[in-house]
Amino acid sequence: MTAPTESETLLEVTDLRTRFRTPAGTVRAVDGVSLTLDRGRTLGIVGESGSGKSVLSRSIMGLLPKRNVTCEGSIVYDGREISSLPPAERRKLWGADMAMVFQDPMTALNPVIRIGRQITEGLRFHLGLDRRTANENALALLRSVGIPEPERRMKQYPHELSGGMRQRIMIAVALACGPKLLFADEPTTALDVTVQAQILNLLARQQRERNMAMVLVTHDLGVVAGRADDIAVMYAGQIVEKAPTATLFANVRMPYTEALLASIPKLDEPRRTRLKAIPGRPPSLIDPPPGCRFAPRCPYAQERCHREAPPLRESEPGHVYRCWYPVGVEPRRDGAADRTDTPTPTGAR
Amino acid sequence: MAGTGTAHLRPEDETLLRVQDLVVEFPAGRRKVHAVSGVSIDVRRGETLGLVGESGCGKSTTGKAIIQLPRPTSGSVRFEGTELTGLSGKKLRDVRTRLQLIFQDPISSLNPRRKVGDILAEPLRIWRRGDRSEQLAKVREALDAVGLDPDVAMDKRPHQFSGGQCQRISIARALMLEPELIICDEPVSALDVSVQAQILNLLDDLKERYDLTLVFIAHDLAVVRHVSTRVAVMYLGKLCEVGDPDAIYESPAHPYTAALLASIPVPDPAVRPDDEDVLGGDLPSPLDPPSGCRFRTRCPRARERCAAEEPEMRAVGPDQFVACHFPLVGEGGDGAGAPAAADGDGHADQSARAAGSERADGDGSDGDGSDA
Ligand SMILES: Nc1ncnc2c1ncn2[C@@H]1O[C@H](COP(=O)(O)OP(=O)(O)OP(=O)(O)O)[C@@H](O)[C@H]1O
Ligand SMILES: Nc1ncnc2c1ncn2[C@@H]1O[C@H](COP(=O)(O)OP(=O)(O)OP(=O)(O)O)[C@@H](O)[C@H]1O
Ligand code: SF4
Ligand SMILES: [Mg+2]
Numbered sequence A: 001m002t003a004p005t006e007s008e009t010l011l012e013v014t015d016l017r018t019r020f021r022t023p024a025g026t027v028r029a030v031d032g033v034s035l036t037l038d039r040g041r042t043l044g045i046v047g048e049s050g051s052g053k054s055v056l057s058r059s060i061m062g063l064l065p066k067r068n069v070t071c072e073g074s075i076v077y078d079g080r081e082i083s084s085l086p087p088a089e090r091r092k093l094w095g096a097d098m099a100m101v102f103q104d105p106m107t108a109l110n111p112v113i114r115i116g117r118q119i120t121e122g123l124r125f126h127l128g129l130d131r132r133t134a135n136e137n138a139l140a141l142l143r144s145v146g147i148p149e150p151e152r153r154m155k156q157y158p159h160e161l162s163g164g165m166r167q168r169i170m171i172a173v174a175l176a177c178g179p180k181l182l183f184a185d186e187p188t189t190a191l192d193v194t195v196q197a198q199i200l201n202l203l204a205r206q207q208r209e210r211n212m213a214m215v216l217v218t219h220d221l222g223v224v225a226g227r228a229d230d231i232a233v234m235y236a237g238q239i240v241e242k243a244p245t246a247t248l249f250a251n252v253r254m255p256y257t258e259a260l261l262a263s264i265p266k267l268d269e270p271r272r273t274r275l276k277a278i279p280g281r282p283p284s285l286i287d288p289p290p291g292c293r294f295a296p297r298c299p300y301a302q303e304r305c306h307r308e309a310p311p312l313r314e315s316e317p318g319h320v321y322r323c324w325y326p327v328g329v330e331p332r333r334d335g336a337a338d339r340t341d342t343p344t345p346t347g348a349r
Numbered sequence B: 001m002a003g004t005g006t007a008h009l010r011p012e013d014e015t016l017l018r019v020q021d022l023v024v025e026f027p028a029g030r031r032k033v034h035a036v037s038g039v040s041i042d043v044r045r046g047e048t049l050g051l052v053g054e055s056g057c058g059k060s061t062t063g064k065a066i067i068q069l070p071r072p073t074s075g076s077v078r079f080e081g082t083e084l085t086g087l088s089g090k091k092l093r094d095v096r097t098r099l100q101l102i103f104q105d106p107i108s109s110l111n112p113r114r115k116v117g118d119i120l121a122e123p124l125r126i127w128r129r130g131d132r133s134e135q136l137a138k139v140r141e142a143l144d145a146v147g148l149d150p151d152v153a154m155d156k157r158p159h160q161f162s163g164g165q166c167q168r169i170s171i172a173r174a175l176m177l178e179p180e181l182i183i184c185d186e187p188v189s190a191l192d193v194s195v196q197a198q199i200l201n202l203l204d205d206l207k208e209r210y211d212l213t214l215v216f217i218a219h220d221l222a223v224v225r226h227v228s229t230r231v232a233v234m235y236l237g238k239l240c241e242v243g244d245p246d247a248i249y250e251s252p253a254h255p256y257t258a259a260l261l262a263s264i265p266v267p268d269p270a271v272r273p274d275d276e277d278v279l280g281g282d283l284p285s286p287l288d289p290p291s292g293c294r295f296r297t298r299c300p301r302a303r304e305r306c307a308a309e310e311p312e313m314r315a316v317g318p319d320q321f322v323a324c325h326f327p328l329v330g331e332g333g334d335g336a337g338a339p340a341a342a343d344g345d346g347h348a349d350q351s352a353r354a355a356g357s358e359r360a361d362g363d364g365s366d367g368d369g370s371d372a
């Protein structure tokens, strides 16, 4: 349980901008992202490939490449501004404060080091445990992430395990020092649906038991719908809509979110109905469109959208979106979004 | 050869493609990978058969074995009444013009050094279909049909296109020789959802326009349900359940189908993911698949009989067939004798599953270990 004196807010990111200098030009991978996360809560970050989800998580963790990168903006973690800390200081936060489960467990685990040492190393370094205690903790951890015969697994190498098992190990490594904040970057994308469900449930259980906050990154709205407290939708390096999960699904404002939801084949729809595809594809991050970044693909786009970038507006407490002509706000003409937005009755469908 | 049965096959004269007791094994040291172990499927003209199952269950191997790439270890593949397993040389190549496979990875299956126009014209040149200007017209038509601007696309190379566009190019290439049947191996799995819908709609249009029959391989059940007129669910080299998608999705008969359906994340916050329905354990190794029913090591309904005896495919509805001793639907018989777990006895259910997952795990790692 959190001490009463602690503030509820664990993470507050303001106007984060991460850019990569490449031969083709400057890639604006994260372009003005702000978000807050309370202790013990889950924020789902959804977006298509290349929208900047991983770079956002890595920027907050302080895990960016050393060269040809700039990262600006404020990151306040547990009441402390960390964006200006030198890399060595940032690294001290890894493990006991923040940890990450990576998109690809095979590249994140060291292939030539036994599983056991990969877990105990962090425990000894960060928590200063001796070898025996670290070993005992590691065994308990492996058990808690559902790994049978943990003693045997400790002596194995990553390639000797199945994909689902490796992802459990990654989770065990990330949880080893009891982080307050966990970034799970598409922890299940490489896995089959049945294993994906096991892993997501495991993460949820661990999170409840530890009152740990989690940033759950995915391209699948289905994965976060039943699991995140809030959802942020990313498009071309920006958050284009963010809201408490139930609110987002009940009162979608951003046409991109609407289009994304409509393009998913659903189990409860009649078969072989035509899918509502989004034409075209996401824009270049080197030279994004001047107005709304979704305008070239948006069914509601008007002249203003191509000219002027819409700011992030609030439609109800905690619900923000980036659109001149938001969904569900009539009439759809210039300035429509300035009107007070009366939310339609929310409802657990 | 103990297959999983053929009760689900329709009369042969009604089908365009008929695969019976297909077996594909790969050598692995002194052992064998049992990739496909007695699969039977058939496809009627105009149907879209959805072949679904998790990674490694043998979907691609089945697709490739149908076009004899490589030739299956045993079993029969009949296309338009011709047995393909005995064919070779020109005769086989001739059949392959009418029976096309779009490979799982579109980008690596397109020659990076050649222009898109040449890639598409190549099959026409090889088969001497039409003169140069006719070939060019055909290439342009195919590019246009898959939604690419021929003027822009013809002279570019594959790496200049996105994943979704490469998928369109592979589809265009498969169309060049006007095939009867196309096997699409995971045509949308690598694509973003917004682009995935474009390709699914495209396949639907092309099917109409060219009177195509499709075999659609995928691991996403929602996608498969969307496109298919018939569905076949695979697990570890065997078929579990075959039939009408509405029947199967409405009330799955095989415990594996049920688990797969329960694992699909639903984009609706009112649907809370449920720990109860989640399948435990990992896929056993195909080097040493479990005896009896291959699903038994992870199955919540498994009993002794499942280890001793392999379940044969049988009907549980007008167009629903299942290979399971204790299916979730079905009139009386074995279904009535289902284990206590089915009646909501949580404890029995849990312990059966726990035991199952441990066994599954043992099998899997032993296989991996000695392989390494
Ligand atoms: N080291 C780098 N140098 C240059 N560009 C990069 C680098 N890392 C990422 N990018 C670019 O930044 C953008 C955002 O990438 P990011 O990996 O965050 O996307 P993502 O949303 O995580 O996508 P995915 O779903 O595919 O993982 C992409 O255009 C990517 O090409
Ligand atoms: N050429 C090969 N040599 C040895 N084993 C193989 C070969 N091709 C496939 N396999 C094995 O056969 C099994 C079935 O593989 P297959 O590629 O057909 O599965 P799949 O269902 O298509 O999976 P995915 O969804 O990952 O594409 C797997 O265990 C695979 O490792
Ligand atoms: S009940 Fe038996 S036969 Fe049916 S799927 Fe489970 S293990 Fe296989
Ligand atoms: Mg990523």
Ligand SMILES: [Mg+2]
Binding pocket: B059, B060, B061, B104, B185, B186
């Ligand atoms: Mg495959």
